[in-house]
Amino acid sequence: MTGTVAAPPTTGLADLLLSMADDEFVIGFSDSEWTGIAPLLEEDVAMSSIAQDELGHAAALYGLLARLAGTDPDAIAYDREPDAYRHCRLLDHGRGDWAMTIARRFLYDSADSVRLDALAGGGWAPLAELVGKIRREERYHRMHATAWLDRLARDDGEGRPRLIAALETLGPDAATVFAPLPDEPALVEAGILEAPMLDLEVRWRTAIEPVLIEHRLPLPPPMRQPDRARLDHGQPFRWLWGEFTSVRRADPGATW
């Protein structure tokens, strides 16, 4: 895709694109930490492939944002300081053990799916078209996360207690995917976003609660500090940022 993008009908779009791109970028890099050390070779390939999918979605979203802003997608992805990233706090916990990764994937994929559904019929064609493609890949991600959630929940060894601990750690931040965005009413007004984020949060809870209740797993409590949900990234993200920007910073401006 090249060329310019027709001017979007509203402000707030750049914030939406940046939040989604950063979410996909950060979970992609977090999951790529399993490459080489996943529980079995097949899962190593699967998790690495899913991580690559997420980076691909991030690249497409950064590309859309870059054309909107007339900048370079790589610069958006790699040249910001850690505080300028706008991913949600759910993705700020560090990789953790396998149960943490599965719990995070389950919570994030289910939330991302609701968010994508609310954008797929949107009034700005470049985003609606991209979301249509991303949705088809995310379907497999949800199948994969749910398959593992089922197995850990039913495990009579250490899998179940680890999964419960992970859900309790991530729970208060799970809904941060739906933290209200600046200028969100304008996005809804313009028909880009089908409903306010807090309505989407309700849809997401309706979707995941039966699964969690069936397995007697803890439900995510209400979101804490929604106004700071995409700010204040802590040490685990600063470490990850150091990793994923290290090559870029080693020789700024280098071309490949």
Add this chain to the structure above:
Amino acid sequence: MSGDGGPATPAPTAAPAPTAAPAPVALGTSVLEAWEVFRQEKDGDPMRHGGSVMAPDAELAVHYARELYGRRQESVRLWVVRRGDVLDLDDPDLLQPPLDRSFKKPGGYVMRDKLAAARAQSGQAKPKARSK
């Protein structure tokens, strides 16, 4: 895991015969089994053996087959079969009997002389080799 998504290649280590009970591999509290993966490259192509995956159950076996033999869009269909469910036949008495069976092959009938005689009788020349 074996194979690379391309034509079937022998596993680097000798795979157990399909009907032999594969040695179970423990992963935590679950047990891994071997699953054979067949792939179709495009609609209408035959299903070809792609390789195998290890997985604790059918659902994850399908996921792993998708990742190892389909993530690069190299397949339009996969068949995933538990290795223990494959019916194995390698009995030499049934497959490689000792007597001459060449008459069961098309090559067992030499047509050249009969064709030459028929042409001579009808006065036809031997057709030229088809040009490429």
